[in-house]
Amino acid sequence: MKRHPSFDKIAALAAETAPPRLRGRLEEHVRFCKRCADEYARMVSLLEPRYAGRIIPPSSLRDRVLSSARAYSSGIIEAGRRSRPSSQRFGKRSIAAAAAIVITIGTGILIWRMSIPSPPSLIITALYGKARIDTAVATPGKAAGAGSHIVIDAGSLAELSYGTDYVVRLAGGTEATIETLRFNGRTKRIQIVYRLHGGAFYSRAGKSANVSYKIETPLAAFRSYGTEFLIVSSDDRVALIMADGRLSATAHASGKTVSAPGGKKIIIGKDVLISDAGENDLALADRIAAAETGINILADDLDNSGRTGSVKAKRTPDDFSGDAARNGDEVDTPDTLQHDRNRSKIMEESRDARHEMQRVRRGGRRR
Amino acid sequence: MIDSDEIARLYDRHARELLAFIYAFVRSRETAEDLLHDCFVRLIRFSSERAIDDSNMRALLYKIARNISIDHQRRERRRGLHIAQSPAEPSRPDDVADRIEMDEAEREIVRILESADTIARSVYLMRRESGMTYAEIARCLSISERTAKRKMRTMLAVLAKGLGKAGFSLFFFFPLACLLFRFVVF
Numbered sequence: 001m002k003r004h005p006s007f008d009k010i011a012a013l014a015a016e017t018a019p020p021r022l023r024g025r026l027e028e029h030v031r032f033c034k035r036c037a038d039e040y041a042r043m044v045s046l047l048e049p050r051y052a053g054r055i056i057p058p059s060s061l062r063d064r065v066l067s068s069a070r071a072y073s074s075g076i077i078e079a080g081r082r083s084r085p086s087s088q089r090f091g092k093r094s095i096a097a098a099a100a101i102v103i104t105i106g107t108g109i110l111i112w113r114m115s116i117p118s119p120p121s122l123i124i125t126a127l128y129g130k131a132r133i134d135t136a137v138a139t140p141g142k143a144a145g146a147g148s149h150i151v152i153d154a155g156s157l158a159e160l161s162y163g164t165d166y167v168v169r170l171a172g173g174t175e176a177t178i179e180t181l182r183f184n185g186r187t188k189r190i191q192i193v194y195r196l197h198g199g200a201f202y203s204r205a206g207k208s209a210n211v212s213y214k215i216e217t218p219l220a221a222f223r224s225y226g227t228e229f230l231i232v233s234s235d236d237r238v239a240l241i242m243a244d245g246r247l248s249a250t251a252h253a254s255g256k257t258v259s260a261p262g263g264k265k266i267i268i269g270k271d272v273l274i275s276d277a278g279e280n281d282l283a284l285a286d287r288i289a290a291a292e293t294g295i296n297i298l299a300d301d302l303d304n305s306g307r308t309g310s311v312k313a314k315r316t317p318d319d320f321s322g323d324a325a326r327n328g329d330e331v332d333t334p335d336t337l338q339h340d341r342n343r344s345k346i347m348e349e350s351r352d353a354r355h356e357m358q359r360v361r362r363g364g365r366r367r
Numbered sequence: 368m369i370d371s372d373e374i375a376r377l378y379d380r381h382a383r384e385l386l387a388f389i390y391a392f393v394r395s396r397e398t399a400e401d402l403l404h405d406c407f408v409r410l411i412r413f414s415s416e417r418a419i420d421d422s423n424m425r426a427l428l429y430k431i432a433r434n435i436s437i438d439h440q441r442r443e444r445r446r447g448l449h450i451a452q453s454p455a456e457p458s459r460p461d462d463v464a465d466r467i468e469m470d471e472a473e474r475e476i477v478r479i480l481e482s483a484d485t486i487a488r489s490v491y492l493m494r495r496e497s498g499m500t501y502a503e504i505a506r507c508l509s510i511s512e513r514t515a516k517r518k519m520r521t522m523l524a525v526l527a528k529g530l531g532k533a534g535f536s537l538f539f540f541f542p543l544a545c546l547l548f549r550f551v552v553f
C-alpha cells in the first residue's frame with residue numbers, strides 16, 4: 001500500500017472489522033509508516049477499558065441484590081423499591097379508571113340534557129274576543145303546544161307566535177288543532193302540523209323563523225316554509241290566498257298537488273282552481289294581518305264567490321253571532337260592482353283573443 | 368424463574384463488567400450501583416414471565432443494563448437533572464497535570480459519545496469495557512453482526528477525529544497551562 005490509508009480504514013483495522021485481505025495490507029502499511037502507526041495506536045488506545053477493573057461493586061450491593069431476589073420471590077420487592085402487589089396496583093388503577101369513566105359519562109349526559117331545548121310552544125300574543133285552548137279560556141301569554149285544540153269564538157281573533165318572526169292569526173269561528181309541534185335538532189327547525197277544522201287561518205313566517213309547517217284541512221293539505229298566506233276553510237271548499245312566498249297544496253279527493261307563488265289563489269272544492277289573487281283577496285289577508293279587533297272571514301268573502309266587496313269593515317265581536325253573521329249584511333257597493341263588470345269584460349276580451357290566436361295557428365298548420 | 372443461588376452465581380460472574388458498562392453510561396457510581404441492582408431484579412422478573420436460555424444470559428444481562436441506563440438518562444433529561452459528572456472519578460492520579468489531561472480527554476469522549484446514537488454508543492462501550500465479540504454485541508442489541516461492526520468502526524473514527532481536534536488545542540494550551548500553574552505555585 002503506497003498511499004496512506006484513509007482514517008476509516010485505520011479505524012476498521014483498530015476495531016478489528018477490516019476484511020482479511022485489507023487487514024493484511026493495512027497491517028503491512030502501519031508497520032512501516034510512522035504517521036499511520038501513531039494514528040492506529042491512538043485508536044487502539046481508545047478501545048482500552050477505562051472503568052472495567054477500576055470500579056468494583058461493593059459487597060453490600062451483592063447482599064442487596066440477593067435479598068431483593070429472595071424478596072421478589074415472595075412478591076414484595078420490585079426494582080430496588082418497595083412495591084405494592086400488582087393486584088393492589090391494578091385495583092387502584094381500576095378505581096381511578098372507573099371514576100374517570102363515570103365522571104366523563106355524567107358530564108356528557110349533563111351537557112346533552114342541557115343542549116336539548118325544551119319542547120317548543122306557541123304563545124298567545126294577542127287576543128281580541130274569546131278563545132279556548134283545550135276547553136280552558138285562553139288568555140294572552142298562554143302557551144299552546146302539541147295536541148292543543150284551539151277554538152276561536154265568532155267575531156274574535158287570536159294571535160299565536162313563536163319567536164318574533166312567526167305569527168299565526170285565527171279569525172272568529174276558527175277551530176284548529178296543533179297536531180305536532182317539535183324541534184328538529186338536525187335541521188334546527190321547528191316543525192308544526194295544524195289541523196284546520198274550519199275557519200280562517202293566517203300565517204306569516206320569515207326566513208329567520210326557521211319554521212316549516214303543514215296545514216291539514218278536510219279537503220286539502222298545505223305545506224310551506226317561510227311564507228305569508230291566508231287559508232279559509234269551509235265544508236265544501238278551501239281557499240288559499242298567497243301573499244308572499246310559495247306554498248303547495250294537495251287535494252285529498254283528486255290527489256292533485258299544485259304549487260302557488262305569491263299573488264295567486266288556489267280554490268279546492270270539486271276542482272282545483274288556480275288564479276291570480278284579487279285585490280280584495282289580498283286586502284283580506286292584509287286585514288287579518290293587521291286587525292286589532294275580532295273579525296270573521298268566510299269563504300264567500302273571497303273574490304271567487306262572485307260577490308266581491310263582501311269583506312266587512314271594522315266589525316266588532318258584537319256585530320257577529322254565528323250564522324246570522326254569515327247571512328248578514330253583505331252589501332255590494334256600486335264601486336265594487338263596476339269593478340267586477342270591468343274585470344269580466346277584460347277577461348272575456350282576453351279569452352276571445354286567445355281563441356282567435358289558436359284558430360289562426362290551426363289554420364296556419366293546415367296551410 | 369431464576370433462584371437466588373443462580374442470581375448469586377450470575378452476579379459474581381458479571382457484576383464487575385456490568386457495573387463498568389453502566390457507569391460508562393451514567394457516570395455516577397451511586398446511580399450505577401442502583402441500576403445494577405435493578406438490572407438483576409429485572410432479570411428475575413423477566414425469568415418469572417418467560418423461559419430464559421442459560422447460554423444467552425450475559426447478552427440478556429447487558430441488554431437489560433443498557434435499557435435501564437438509557438431509561439435512566441431519559442428520565443434525568445426530562446427532569447433537567449442531567450449534569451455531567453466528573454468522568455475521571457474511577458482513577459485519581461496523583462500528578463495534577465496528568466489528571467487535568469485525563470479529564471479533558473475523557474470529557475471529550477463523553478461529549479462525542481453523548482452526541483452519537485445509542486446503538487453506536489452501546490457497541491463502543493460493550494466492546495471497550497467488556498471486550499465483547501461483535502456476535503455477542505449483535506445478540507445484545509438485536510442487530511446484525513455486520514451492523515455492529517459498522518457502528519463500531521464509525522464510532523471509533525468519529526472519536527479519533529474528535530479527539531484529534533481536541534488534542535490539537537491541548538497541544539498548544541496544555542504546556543501554557545502547566546507554565547502558568549508553575550508560575551502561580553512557585
